[in-house]
Amino acid sequence: MITSRAPGKLFIAGEYAVVEPGHLAVLTAVDRFAEATVSKSKDADTQLHSDLDGGVRLSCRRVDDRMIPATADGAVPASFAYAFAAVSVLDRLLVERGIPARAYRLDISSGLGDADGRKFGLGASAAVTVATVAALGRFYGLGLSAMDRYRLAMLATVSINPKASGGDIAASTWGGWISYRSPDRALVSEVLAHNGVDAALSAPWPGLAVHPLPAPTELTMQVGWTGEPASTPALVAGLGNSSRQLSDRTAFLSHSNACVERLTAALEAGNSNGISDEIRCARDLLIDLDTTAGLGIMTPLLEALCEAGEAVGAAAKPSGAGGGDCGIALLDRTRAAALHELTDRWVTAGIRPLPLRTHPSEGECR
Structure with missing residues (x-):
């Protein structure tokens, strides 16, 4: 076996x-x-x-x-x-x-x-x-x-x-x-x-x-589940192919790559402020994409999840295609009171905190 x-x-x-x-x-x-x-x-x-x-x-x-x-x-x-x-x-x-x-x-x-x-x-x-x-x-x-x-x-x-x-x-x-x-x-x-x-x-x-x-050392990542299952293939299929939409998508791709490159550099440098800034940038890019393409990425519960994060000083965003599923919030791990407040705000909004941790890396990638 x-x-x-x-x-x-x-x-x-x-x-x-x-x-x-x-x-x-x-x-x-x-x-x-x-x-x-x-x-x-x-x-x-x-x-x-x-x-x-x-x-x-x-x-x-x-x-x-x-x-x-x-x-x-x-x-x-x-x-x-x-x-x-x-x-x-x-x-x-x-x-x-x-x-x-x-x-x-x-x-x-x-x-x-x-x-x-x-x-x-x-x-x-x-x-x-x-x-x-x-x-x-x-x-x-x-x-x-x-x-x-x-x-x-x-x-x-x-x-x-x-x-x-x-x-x-x-x-x-x-x-x-x-x-x-x-x-x-x-x-x-x-x-x-x-x-x-x-x-x-x-x-x-x-x-x-x-x-x-490297995983962030000074930040803790909290995960909230909206309880609303989403279909990634269906959401991705909603991206249009009109000339205006293709132009918007080209700009989105360029901005997203730049954001991810800055995030990667911040992670490698252990720059917590830089990591948080790029998490917020990634969220704003998804909001802009949602506005232009009308995909339904930002559901009311995902909006509440992000607002609760920002209210306690965390950088928060949907994780994945949106339309439901999970969101994340990165917060200074020494701020225990803020972490408890975030959890309370999520629960009050109908968002379920998931006790998830990073699974260790197997080794070098190619």
């Missing part, structure tokens, strides 16, 4: 910009996890089990060098979309390398949501994908590096969501605080389609860069 787990994530800055290839974001991994356990099976078919959506099961088998679900209509249940995509990519790699398939049972669980099944917005799909890739890689003795695991998880993800930035996958793979630059997913998908998985693992991925960052 082999078990791998992957942490969830929070976006610190760079949301929406990082969706475009070659653009920047800063993220941190958090200590909530998705877990994948692989064990040998006596069944002829591979069995996938999940505790998501109340517990579901999916059988699948390799047919003509391709993994297919053993369902009446050939469809993959939504609960297994990302796990099955990861299974399929790993199986294709095995075929390319001439490694015999072995029947197994894959059990998936996630601690990235509430008890009632609502997700916190911590990148559960990415964490499930990364954990599945890691567990199957160990099961088959593939000796996958962190970059291999990231790339395989990314190949699985873009088969479902071609616009996914992959920032959540990077955070779930490496852990800690990271600077992330998104790759050209269309080009990567072409390499996969024409040359296969193994070639995609070794080919250049234009735009991609992942670098570890």
Whole structure:
């Protein structure tokens, strides 16, 4: 039996910009996890089990060098979309390398949501994908590096969501605080389609860069959950393509990259004031984008979350695509009274504080 787990994530800055290839974001991994356990099976078919959506099961088998679900209509249940995509990519790699398939049972669980099944917005799909890739890689003795695991998880993800930035996958793979630059997913998908998985693992991925960052030492990061689940793909799809909107987006991308670069420099220098300034800058950029594109990023509860943060001297913003999910506030860790006041203000506004910490970094990125 082999078990791998992957942490969830929070976006610190760079949301929406990082969706475009070659653009920047800063993220941190958090200590909530998705877990994948692989064990040998006596069944002829591979069995996938999940505790998501109340517990579901999916059988699948390799047919003509391709993994297919053993369902009446050939469809993959939504609960297994990302796990099955990861299974399929790993199986294709095995075929390319001439490694015999072995029947197994894959059990998936996630601690990235509430008890009632609502997700916190911590990148559960990415964490499930990364954990599945890691567990199957160990099961088959593939000796996958962190970059291999990231790339395989990314190949699985873009088969479902071609616009996914992959920032959540990077955070779930490496852990800690990271600077992330998104790759050209269309080009990567072409390499996969024409040359296969193994070639995609070794080919250049234009735009991609992942670098570890030091966590703030003088600031504590507090996380508030609005209780309103949001759909990142739906929000990103709302970005328009009119000439005016494209012009606005170009300006947004430029300003966002500059903000993230300053934030990265402030983190590396341990400059708490600089970090706070750029968190506020990132929030203002999201507000401006929301105003021009009408995406619904700033919900009333996210506005309340940010206002409560500013009222106690914290730098606060939505984390991720907005429209619900989580927000963050960075505050001087020595100001205990202000921290308690922030918590009280959030609770009064209907925002639930989440006791999250940074999940330690695995090591060097490439």
